[in-house]
Amino acid sequence: MQRILEHRVIMAGSMVGGPDVDREVEVAMRDITIQLQELQGERHAPFLVNLVYMIGGEFISPDFSGLRTGKFSRKRGILVIEGAVPEGPLEDAFNFLHGLLVQSLDVVEEWATKRKRLMPISEMRQITSAIRKRQE
Numbered sequence: 001m002q003r004i005l006e007h008r009v010i011m012a013g014s015m016v017g018g019p020d021v022d023r024e025v026e027v028a029m030r031d032i033t034i035q036l037q038e039l040q041g042e043r044h045a046p047f048l049v050n051l052v053y054m055i056g057g058e059f060i061s062p063d064f065s066g067l068r069t070g071k072f073s074r075k076r077g078i079l080v081i082e083g084a085v086p087e088g089p090l091e092d093a094f095n096f097l098h099g100l101l102v103q104s105l106d107v108v109e110e111w112a113t114k115r116k117r118l119m120p121i122s123e124m125r126q127i128t129s130a131i132r133k134r135q136e
Contacts, residue, residue, distance in 0.1 A: 004126050007045035018057020024093035035131045048078045051104045056087030094133045102128050
């Protein structure tokens with residue numbers, strides 16, 4: 001897989017609400033995370049987007065659906081976007097999680113426009129469109 005950017009501008013992580021996460025969700029999340037790393041360089045850009053998949057579980061579930069803007073750390077230059085993942089199996093976990101990643105860039109773009117911040121949105125879109133479901 002060829003790098004699109006030399007700096008890291010987007011990453012993904014998760015917050016899990018319980019011990020039992022659907023296996024397909026785990027695999028899809030791992031594949032997306034690995035591909036994001038492969039498509040970008042090691043050094044962080046001055047501004048970084050962190051999509052956090054909020055996975056519902058036994059102890060806690062997201063109290064929203066879709067996406068929402070989380071916290072922005074000026075000191076670290078990180079904007080958190082939260083994506084709600086419903087508890088239980090999904091029809092197509094990879095496409096659901098990838099869809100949240102793609103849609104999160106609309107949230108980032110809106111956030112950046114309101115604050116008059118320049119963002120490499122087109123490069124971020126190139127990265128997300130290069131991510132593919134891996135064959136098992």
